[in-house]
Amino acid sequence: MAPSRDLDDVSDSSSVSDPLDTRDDEGWEDVEPDEETVTVLSLFDEETFPDARSMLLYCRDHHGFDIWKLRQDSDLDFLGLIKLVNYIRSEVQAGKTHPDVSSKAIFEDDKYLKPVLENDSLLYSLDDIFDDAASLTPASEVEQLREQLANLQSHFTAYREEVQKAMLDRLDSPDAKTESSNVQQARPSNGTGSSDNDYFKSYSYNAIHESMIKDRIRTDSYRDFIYDHKDLFKDKVVLDVGCGTGILSMFCAKAGAKLVIAVDNSDIIDKARENVFRNGLQSIVKCLRGKIEEVNMPVPQVDVIVSEWMGYCLLYESMLDSVLYARDKYLAPDGLMVPSHATLRIAPLADSDLKASHIDFWRDVYGFDMAAMLERAHEEVVVRVTDEKELAGDSYPFLELDLHTTTVEDLTFTKPFKTTWKEGFRVLEGFVVWFDIIFAEARTDGRVKPGMTAAEAKEKGLIAFSTGPYSEATHWQQGILLIEDPTDGFRAGEELCGEIKYVRKQGRERSLEIEVSWAKGGKTGKQEVKKQMWVLD
Structure with missing residues (x-):
């Protein structure tokens, strides 16, 4: 660190001769800065960004469009990337919010070499993006997904061991044979007995919800349907069966629902309630703890039922039973099931x-x-x-x-x-x-x-x-x-x-x-x- 000096000394020395002081020079004010400000328009909406990388990351996280993975899967060269960008921009301009990119043959036509946007900054930045994309390669994302799946499997393994231990602890009781036959691992909403308690307890931990929410295929599909079809949710009453963290309920609230009833029988409902409050949606989303077969609903009828009820091989966990119960009791005759x-x-x-x-x-x-x-x-x-x-x-x-x-x-x-x-x-x-x-x-x-x-x-x-x-x-x-x-x-x-x-x-x-x-x-x-x-x- 340089030694300190009095301000007067600094002032005096700078007034004598400062080779960097250009106030008395002529013509300097006309010199343009070395770098121009760049604005990159999102591929799918009106959001703008200061650079292409941040825009593409936004498209990956908010629209499920991973250009790094698509480039590798389709073996796209530089011209292929240009065609891809112009194809997507032309499709979005035509009102197609989810352009089909399942095959590069769809956008191979040379007409997509012509820029859709005048002075599209993204086209001039593609080389730089893919020269320095190692940390964003699909391989790293696949590895992340593998880790998440491994964590989920470990969670279920630990739960099985906990249930087995509970069975052994009860072997000496008179009702041991009866109870042992009722031990279940699932997401039950319409059963009875200690197995329900064990199951709902397992869903009170963060790990399983983290794995589900980080499953982009799952969560993005629900989000995209709800946000892309706000007319189906605006001013409607929605029931979320097995709401978990409340993520689907909050999607529905943001889409314009006038009331969302979020039901779950696990301790996770307390966290869902806090999540709703933290996001200022407590006037719309009402969290109820209990089984859908037993809770006191604040309304006699709902317009939409949304639920993520699917288990391994689709029907493991039997949660669909509860969703169908909710449909038969609460869904309006012209109401909608999400998914359908x-x-x-x-x-x-x-x-x-x-x-x-x-x-x-x-x-x-x-x-x-x-x-x-x-x-x-x-x-x-x-x-x-x-x-x-x-x-x-x-x-x-x-x-x-x-x-x-x-x-x-x-x-x-x-x-x-x-x-x-x-x-x-x-x-x-x-x-x-x-x-x-x-x-x-x-x-x-x-x-x-x-x-x-x-x-x-x-x-x-x-x-x-x-x-x-x-x-x-x-x-x-x-x-x-x-x-x-x-x-x-x-x-x-x-x-x-x-x-x-x-x-x-x-x-x-x-x-x-x-x-x-x-x-x-x-x-x-x-x-x-x-x-x-x-x-x-």
Whole structure:
């Protein structure tokens, strides 16, 4: 640090001769600054930013548009990026708020080399952005997602251990046998007994809510539907069943709802109430603690029911029962369910690394044979992310639910499926189950077709998402049903037929039993029909 001097000394010395003092020089006032101020307009709205990077980060976080991931997935060069930018700007100008970027063939036309905006600052900044984007690569985001999924799995594992310990503690009681049959791990809203308390207690912790909210596919879909269709929520009464942190309720409030009733039977409702207050929405959002079957509703009827009720393999946790109860008791005759449609899909698994990692692993653990661990390994549904390259046939939609008409009886079923075996696979090692969700804009929306995938729904302009292997991973992942005795000898073009059954586990209604029977050509074929059951606890 330089020694201090008196102000008079500084003043005197500067008045004598200061080579940097330009007050007496002529012409300096006409010199322009080295850098011009840059304003970059958002790709999707009227927000402006001082640089391209901050604008693209905003588009990623608020509109789900990740240009870094899209560049890598579609292998875009510099001209490809220019075409992409101009394509999106032209689509948004035409009123399409969610341009289709599923394939680069959509924007390959050279007409997209012509700037849509005059002096578009973004086009001049693309080189700089992608020269220094290491910290924002999709790989880092995938790694983050893996960590979140691992945390969620760890949370559920700890919860299982807690429930098992509670069971052992009660073994000496006279009612031990009765109570032990009621231990459940789920998100129950219409059950009774200690299992409900255990479950709701598990949802009072932050970890599970953090994993769900950070699932961009899930949370962005709800946000986009609510914000993009404010006319459906403006001045309406909304019921949020199983509100958790209150995020969906606050979306609805921001969209113009006049009243949102947020219901949850977990301690998380206290945090939801505080979240609502911190955001100044307490005059709109009313938080009620209790099961939807038992709470005293402040209104006899609601216009919209919003809920994130989906569990692993869609129906694990049985929360949909409570949502349907709320629909039948409180939804207006012309009211809307959000989301409105769900489809369960199944596909054959072959040549998969999952068998090696989940089954064969136990045969050699640090040089030890631990095959004893395999006693019930094939009876459990494995929740993992699979690679689409391991699917030996196209998926089949075996259950389609319209939430406006579905009944609780529809949730226990036996449904047929079929698919054609693809070339390059021989051994059937199991099945993969996942679900697609669609948000229709009306009780009867002509764009929703039977068997429609989430991707097809998006092409029709609907908000939708998939939990399958063809899409970005969600916290639901997929349900893997590994076969104890893999079936060999399939040839390309052969038909694989069968039935899949969903049954609630006796005494543990929040758990799920899934049974699959299958054969080449189905039950009418000459091949032996095989059958196996898996449990999702």
